[in-house]
Amino acid sequence: MSVDKKVVENILVRSMGLLGKQKAEEVAKRAGITLVPSGDIEIEGSLDKVLEELIKNIVKEGGIIAKIAIKNMSRQYNFSMPQGL
Amino acid sequence: MSNYDPNHAVLVRGTEDIYWIGFGDPNAGFSNNPYLIVDGDEAVLIDPGSRADEHYSIVKRKVEEVVDPKKIKYMIVHHQDPDLCASLPLFEEIVSPDVKIIAQVRTSLFVPYYGTKKEVVAVDDGDTLELSSGRKLVFVTTPYVHFAGSMVTYDTKTKTLFSSDIFAAFSLNWTLYADENEYYIEAFKAFTEPYIGCKKPLLSALEKASKVPIERICPQHGSIIDKDIEKYIEAAKNLDVGAWL
DSSP states (O other): OOOOHHHHHHHHHHHHHHHOHHHHHHHHHHHTEEEOTTSOEEEOSOHHHHHHHHHHHHHHHHHHHHHHHHHHHHHHHTOOOOTTO | OOOOOTTSOEEOTTOSSEEEOOEEETTTTEEEOOEEEEETTEEEEEOOOOOSHHHHHHHHHHHHHHSOGGGEEEEEOSSOOHHHHTTHHHHHTTSOTTOEEEEEHHHHTTGGGGTOOSOEEEEOTTOEEEOTTSOEEEEEEOTTSSSTTOEEEEETTTTEEEEETTTOOOOSSOOSBGGGOTTHHHHHHHHHHHHOOOHHHHHHHHHHHTTSOOSEEEESSSOBBOSSHHHHHHHHHTOOOOTTO
16 A cells, blocks of 8 residues: 555544544554554554554444545545455 | 433533434444424424434434424424435424425425425525524525535524534544544544535535634534534634545
8 A cells, every 4th residue: 555654643543533532542553553652653564554454443343434434535645445345 | 521311302502492302323323413492382393314213213202302393383404315304204294284394495306205295495595584482593505515405504592503414523432512522523524524525615614604603513413512613613624525536
């Protein structure tokens, strides 16, 4: 997908609106994202892989509303949705 | 946190006669927010909603908690989507036999396709409904946000804007009031950005809203906004819409 880290941050913040902060933080952790006290995020491993896992987990938790919202972001930020979504 | 029970009709904070009679829909992941204005012996039902049994039964019960449905003299629908209009024929059976359905002229064409029997009064920008008490509800068209015949309703008594899908939100973390959700603007973006085609109609609608004093915004999905209203209007101006073109 070759995305910028900023895109991952934006999706994560949007997921806080969609899922609530606690659930969004759980989803981020599962995807390999660590939220640091400064408000920044740290990513373990490939950025593209983390983004894919993050999106899959957000849609898994949020269902159709999350799918619509993330698909919209994929068009805004020009990244591909994971296979099957 | 405000003290309210979403399983019952809720008197909207800061008002004496506007009730939220909606419900969260966990399957869809968003809330549906019909509202009821009770003004003396008259009542106005706004965007009554879905006709699915599990939805209609909730809204009907909440109406009955507040008022005899026969007192409902007007049903306002802000555009023709089923989540606003589909229950109109069901409500026609229990509200005043003289009820009038009110819709913007371009929406009024489609309302009877739900099987409504009563007169649909077609209104346009700036038209006013004056209740027996003298209270005025002003209809303001918001074309193409997100349907051609969309409108909103402004209650001059309480300075409440019933904003239909403008300021609506998608959130599994639904709260009745936006200030109870620190990420409401993100939830608002999640709903609104995918459903509006371009910026010009949105800015036109917001420009109209800026001309009247607003104490609260009551959207058809999401949460009621009655604090920091300017913050949400600014957020709306900066929405990134039309990505699906």
